[in-house]
Amino acid sequence: MKNLNTTQIAKLVILVIGGMVALGFVRKTLITIPAGTVGVKETFGKVAETPLNPGLHLVNPLSKVVRFSTRLEDIKETVEATSQEGLSIQLDVSLQYRANPSKIAEIYQNIGTDEEEIIISRFRSLVREVTAAYSLNSIYGDKRQEVANLLRERLTTSLQPLGFEVEEVLLRKVILPSNVQEAIEAKITAEQKSLQQQFEIQQQRQQIEFDLEKARSTAEREKIEAQARAEREKIAAEATAEAQKKLAEGLTPAILQLKTIEATQSLAQSSNTKIIILGDGNQQLPQIFFPFPNQ
Structure with a gap:
Protein backbone atom coordinates (compact mmCIF):
# COMPACT_ATOMS: atom_id res chain seq x y z
CA MET A 1 0.00 0.00 0.00
CA LYS A 2 2.86 2.30 0.86
CA ASN A 3 4.61 1.48 -2.45
CA LEU A 4 1.38 2.28 -4.31
CA ASN A 5 1.03 5.58 -2.56
CA THR A 6 4.62 6.49 -3.31
CA THR A 7 4.13 5.62 -6.95
CA GLN A 8 1.02 7.75 -7.15
CA ILE A 9 2.79 10.66 -5.52
CA ALA A 10 5.68 10.35 -7.96
CA LYS A 11 3.29 10.34 -10.89
CA LEU A 12 1.50 13.37 -9.49
CA VAL A 13 4.78 15.23 -9.13
CA ILE A 14 5.74 14.32 -12.67
CA LEU A 15 2.37 15.52 -13.94
CA VAL A 16 2.73 18.83 -12.11
CA ILE A 17 6.24 19.36 -13.41
CA GLY A 18 5.15 18.40 -16.91
CA GLY A 19 2.23 20.79 -16.71
CA MET A 20 4.49 23.62 -15.63
CA VAL A 21 6.91 22.86 -18.44
CA ALA A 22 4.05 22.70 -20.92
CA LEU A 23 2.65 25.98 -19.60
CA GLY A 24 6.03 27.63 -19.93
CA PHE A 25 6.34 26.21 -23.43
CA VAL A 26 2.91 27.58 -24.37
CA ARG A 27 3.77 30.96 -22.93
CA LYS A 28 6.95 30.99 -24.96
CA THR A 29 5.13 29.84 -28.07
CA LEU A 30 2.09 32.15 -27.96
CA ILE A 31 3.02 35.85 -28.03
CA THR A 32 0.57 38.77 -27.83
CA ILE A 33 1.56 42.03 -29.51
CA PRO A 34 -0.49 44.95 -28.07
CA ALA A 35 -2.08 47.67 -30.21
CA GLY A 36 0.29 50.49 -31.11
CA THR A 37 3.33 48.22 -31.11
CA VAL A 38 5.07 45.73 -33.37
CA GLY A 39 7.40 42.88 -32.49
CA VAL A 40 10.81 41.91 -33.81
CA LYS A 41 11.69 38.22 -33.63
CA GLU A 42 15.30 37.22 -32.98
CA THR A 43 16.40 33.57 -33.04
CA PHE A 44 19.99 32.76 -32.14
CA GLY A 45 21.13 36.24 -33.21
CA LYS A 46 19.23 36.24 -36.49
CA VAL A 47 16.57 38.96 -36.84
CA ALA A 48 13.43 38.17 -38.81
CA GLU A 49 12.74 40.77 -41.50
CA THR A 50 8.96 40.55 -41.16
CA PRO A 51 7.68 42.27 -38.01
CA LEU A 52 4.94 40.85 -35.79
CA ASN A 53 1.87 43.07 -36.05
CA PRO A 54 -0.59 43.59 -33.17
CA GLY A 55 -2.40 40.36 -32.25
CA LEU A 56 -1.66 36.77 -31.16
CA HIS A 57 1.31 34.97 -32.76
CA LEU A 58 2.77 31.46 -32.58
CA VAL A 59 6.56 31.66 -32.41
CA ASN A 60 9.53 29.46 -31.73
CA PRO A 61 9.88 29.20 -27.94
CA LEU A 62 13.62 29.66 -28.34
CA SER A 63 13.13 33.01 -30.12
CA LYS A 64 13.25 36.40 -28.40
CA VAL A 65 10.56 38.93 -29.29
CA VAL A 66 11.35 42.64 -28.81
CA ARG A 67 8.44 45.08 -28.88
CA PHE A 68 8.65 48.55 -30.46
CA SER A 69 6.10 51.35 -30.16
CA THR A 70 4.65 52.72 -33.39
CA ARG A 71 2.68 55.47 -31.64
CA LEU A 72 3.41 59.14 -32.20
CA PRO A 177 18.87 88.04 -25.46
CA SER A 178 17.65 90.45 -22.77
CA ASN A 179 19.00 93.59 -24.50
CA VAL A 180 17.39 92.61 -27.81
CA GLN A 181 14.11 91.79 -26.07
CA GLU A 182 14.08 95.20 -24.37
CA ALA A 183 14.79 96.98 -27.67
CA ILE A 184 11.98 95.10 -29.40
CA GLU A 185 9.54 95.87 -26.58
CA ALA A 186 10.50 99.56 -26.72
CA LYS A 187 9.94 99.58 -30.48
CA ILE A 188 6.56 97.89 -30.11
CA THR A 189 5.54 100.40 -27.42
CA ALA A 190 6.55 103.32 -29.65
CA GLU A 191 4.63 101.86 -32.59
CA GLN A 192 1.54 101.37 -30.42
CA LYS A 193 1.72 104.99 -29.23
CA SER A 194 2.10 106.17 -32.82
CA LEU A 195 -0.90 104.11 -33.88
CA GLN A 196 -2.92 105.52 -30.97
CA GLN A 197 -2.02 109.08 -31.95
CA GLN A 198 -2.94 108.40 -35.57
CA PHE A 199 -6.24 106.97 -34.40
CA GLU A 200 -6.98 110.03 -32.27
CA ILE A 201 -6.08 112.38 -35.15
CA GLN A 202 -8.33 110.40 -37.46
CA GLN A 203 -11.15 110.63 -34.93
CA GLN A 204 -10.71 114.40 -34.71
CA ARG A 205 -10.74 114.71 -38.49
CA GLN A 206 -13.90 112.66 -38.72
CA GLN A 207 -15.55 114.82 -36.04
CA ILE A 208 -14.58 118.01 -37.90
CA GLU A 209 -15.88 116.61 -41.17
CA PHE A 210 -19.09 115.59 -39.42
CA ASP A 211 -19.56 119.08 -37.96
CA LEU A 212 -18.87 120.70 -41.35
CA GLU A 213 -21.30 118.37 -43.06
CA LYS A 214 -23.89 119.10 -40.40
CA ALA A 215 -23.39 122.87 -40.86
CA ARG A 216 -23.62 122.49 -44.63
CA SER A 217 -26.80 120.46 -44.23
CA THR A 218 -28.33 123.11 -41.94
CA ALA A 219 -27.43 125.95 -44.32
CA GLU A 220 -28.73 124.00 -47.28
CA ARG A 221 -31.97 123.24 -45.46
CA GLU A 222 -32.45 126.90 -44.52
CA LYS A 223 -31.73 127.91 -48.11
CA ILE A 224 -34.28 125.44 -49.43
CA GLU A 225 -36.87 126.61 -46.88
CA ALA A 226 -36.26 130.26 -47.85
CA GLN A 227 -36.61 129.42 -51.52
CA ALA A 228 -39.82 127.51 -50.84
CA ARG A 229 -41.20 130.40 -48.77
CA ALA A 230 -40.34 132.91 -51.49
CA GLU A 231 -41.91 130.65 -54.08
CA ARG A 232 -45.10 130.38 -52.01
CA GLU A 233 -45.25 134.16 -51.56
CA LYS A 234 -44.67 134.66 -55.28
CA ILE A 235 -47.43 132.23 -56.15
CA ALA A 236 -49.81 133.91 -53.66
CA ALA A 237 -49.00 137.38 -55.04
CA GLU A 238 -49.51 136.20 -58.60
CA ALA A 239 -52.82 134.61 -57.61
CA THR A 240 -53.97 137.84 -55.89
CA ALA A 241 -52.93 139.95 -58.86
CA GLU A 242 -54.70 137.59 -61.22
CA ALA A 243 -57.86 137.72 -59.11
CA GLN A 244 -57.78 141.52 -58.98
CA LYS A 245 -57.18 141.63 -62.71
CA LYS A 246 -60.14 139.39 -63.39
CA LEU A 247 -62.28 141.45 -60.98
CA ALA A 248 -61.26 144.68 -62.67
CA GLU A 249 -61.97 143.23 -66.06
CA GLY A 250 -65.45 142.24 -64.89
CA LEU A 251 -66.40 145.73 -63.47
CA THR A 252 -67.68 147.47 -66.63
CA PRO A 253 -69.39 150.94 -66.40
CA ALA A 254 -72.78 149.35 -66.91
CA ILE A 255 -72.23 146.91 -64.06
CA LEU A 256 -70.98 149.69 -61.78
CA GLN A 257 -74.05 151.81 -62.57
CA LEU A 258 -76.34 148.85 -61.92
CA LYS A 259 -74.65 148.17 -58.59
CA THR A 260 -75.03 151.88 -57.72
CA ILE A 261 -78.75 151.83 -58.43
CA GLU A 262 -79.18 148.68 -56.34
CA ALA A 263 -77.31 150.25 -53.44
CA THR A 264 -79.33 153.49 -53.71
CA GLN A 265 -82.59 151.60 -53.67
CA SER A 266 -81.50 149.67 -50.61
CA LEU A 267 -80.55 152.88 -48.78
CA ALA A 268 -83.78 154.60 -49.77
CA GLN A 269 -85.77 151.86 -48.12
CA SER A 270 -83.82 152.31 -44.88
CA SER A 271 -85.59 154.10 -41.96
CA ASN A 272 -82.56 156.24 -41.23
CA THR A 273 -82.63 159.90 -42.30
CA LYS A 274 -80.37 160.56 -45.23
CA ILE A 275 -79.90 162.83 -48.21
CA ILE A 276 -79.10 161.24 -51.54
CA ILE A 277 -77.74 163.34 -54.39
CA LEU A 278 -77.81 161.45 -57.63
CA GLY A 279 -75.03 161.77 -60.11
CA ASP A 280 -75.23 163.68 -63.30
CA GLY A 281 -75.66 160.51 -65.26
CA ASN A 282 -72.15 160.70 -66.70
CA GLN A 283 -70.94 157.65 -64.77
CA GLN A 284 -70.91 159.77 -61.62
CA LEU A 285 -71.77 157.87 -58.46
CA PRO A 286 -74.50 159.21 -56.12
CA GLN A 287 -73.46 160.98 -52.93
CA ILE A 288 -75.09 160.13 -49.62
CA PHE A 289 -75.31 162.52 -46.60
CA PHE A 290 -76.53 161.63 -43.13
CA PRO A 291 -77.73 164.81 -41.34
CA PHE A 292 -77.23 164.83 -37.58
CA PRO A 293 -79.52 166.63 -35.15
CA ASN A 294 -78.24 169.80 -33.47
CA GLN A 295 -76.59 169.25 -30.14
Missing part, protein backbone atom coordinates in the same frame (compact mmCIF):
# COMPACT_ATOMS: atom_id res chain seq x y z
CA GLU A 73 6.32 60.28 -30.04
CA ASP A 74 6.92 63.88 -28.97
CA ILE A 75 10.38 65.20 -28.08
CA LYS A 76 10.58 68.69 -26.55
CA GLU A 77 13.96 70.42 -26.49
CA THR A 78 15.38 73.85 -25.64
CA VAL A 79 18.27 74.44 -28.03
CA GLU A 80 20.97 77.10 -27.79
CA ALA A 81 21.46 78.44 -31.32
CA THR A 82 22.94 81.40 -33.21
CA SER A 83 21.26 83.65 -35.75
CA GLN A 84 22.74 84.84 -39.04
CA GLU A 85 24.07 87.96 -37.28
CA GLY A 86 25.83 85.84 -34.67
CA LEU A 87 23.35 86.63 -31.88
CA SER A 88 22.67 83.89 -29.34
CA ILE A 89 19.07 82.74 -29.02
CA GLN A 90 17.18 79.93 -27.35
CA LEU A 91 14.58 77.93 -29.24
CA ASP A 92 11.88 75.80 -27.66
CA VAL A 93 11.15 73.19 -30.35
CA SER A 94 9.15 69.99 -30.55
CA LEU A 95 9.69 67.01 -32.83
CA GLN A 96 6.78 64.63 -33.41
CA TYR A 97 7.73 61.37 -35.08
CA ARG A 98 6.91 57.67 -35.21
CA ALA A 99 8.72 54.47 -36.13
CA ASN A 100 7.90 53.01 -39.53
CA PRO A 101 6.47 49.51 -38.81
CA SER A 102 7.91 48.08 -42.03
CA LYS A 103 11.44 49.13 -40.97
CA ILE A 104 11.37 47.99 -37.37
CA ALA A 105 13.81 45.14 -38.09
CA GLU A 106 16.32 47.63 -39.55
CA ILE A 107 15.89 49.94 -36.55
CA TYR A 108 16.54 47.03 -34.18
CA GLN A 109 19.61 45.88 -36.11
CA ASN A 110 21.15 49.34 -36.66
CA ILE A 111 20.10 51.33 -33.58
CA GLY A 112 18.62 48.98 -31.01
CA THR A 113 15.82 49.80 -28.63
CA ASP A 114 17.04 53.24 -27.51
CA GLU A 115 16.60 55.39 -30.60
CA GLU A 116 15.76 58.63 -28.77
CA GLU A 117 19.37 59.57 -28.07
CA ILE A 118 20.30 59.39 -31.76
CA ILE A 119 17.19 61.31 -32.82
CA ILE A 120 17.76 64.07 -30.25
CA SER A 121 21.39 64.56 -31.28
CA ARG A 122 20.41 64.94 -34.94
CA PHE A 123 17.47 67.14 -33.98
CA ARG A 124 19.64 69.57 -32.01
CA SER A 125 22.30 69.70 -34.71
CA LEU A 126 19.81 70.51 -37.47
CA VAL A 127 18.09 73.20 -35.37
CA ARG A 128 21.42 75.02 -34.99
CA GLU A 129 22.27 74.55 -38.67
CA VAL A 130 18.95 75.90 -39.97
CA THR A 131 18.67 78.90 -37.64
CA ALA A 132 22.21 80.02 -38.54
CA ALA A 133 20.93 80.75 -42.07
CA TYR A 134 18.22 83.19 -40.88
CA SER A 135 18.36 86.65 -39.37
CA LEU A 136 17.03 87.27 -35.89
CA ASN A 137 14.10 89.29 -37.23
CA SER A 138 13.15 86.45 -39.57
CA ILE A 139 13.23 83.79 -36.86
CA TYR A 140 11.35 85.97 -34.39
CA GLY A 141 8.97 87.48 -36.93
CA ASP A 142 7.53 86.76 -40.34
CA LYS A 143 9.62 83.67 -41.28
CA ARG A 144 9.09 81.69 -38.12
CA GLN A 145 6.87 79.12 -39.83
CA GLU A 146 9.29 78.92 -42.74
CA VAL A 147 12.07 77.98 -40.31
CA ALA A 148 9.86 75.25 -38.80
CA ASN A 149 8.97 73.89 -42.25
CA LEU A 150 12.63 73.77 -43.29
CA LEU A 151 13.50 71.95 -40.07
CA ARG A 152 10.81 69.39 -40.84
CA GLU A 153 12.20 68.81 -44.35
CA ARG A 154 15.78 68.45 -43.13
CA LEU A 155 14.80 66.09 -40.29
CA THR A 156 12.73 63.98 -42.68
CA THR A 157 15.76 63.63 -44.94
CA SER A 158 17.94 62.71 -41.96
CA LEU A 159 15.64 60.31 -40.07
CA GLN A 160 13.72 58.57 -42.84
CA PRO A 161 16.66 56.33 -43.86
CA LEU A 162 16.88 55.21 -40.22
CA GLY A 163 13.26 54.06 -40.28
CA PHE A 164 11.48 57.04 -38.69
CA GLU A 165 8.71 59.22 -40.11
CA VAL A 166 8.67 62.90 -39.12
CA GLU A 167 5.11 64.12 -38.57
CA GLU A 168 5.67 67.71 -37.43
CA VAL A 169 8.25 70.18 -36.14
CA LEU A 170 6.92 72.98 -33.93
CA LEU A 171 8.86 76.13 -33.15
CA ARG A 172 7.09 76.86 -29.88
CA LYS A 173 9.06 79.79 -28.51
CA VAL A 174 11.97 82.04 -29.44
CA ILE A 175 13.86 83.41 -26.43
CA LEU A 176 15.93 86.47 -27.32
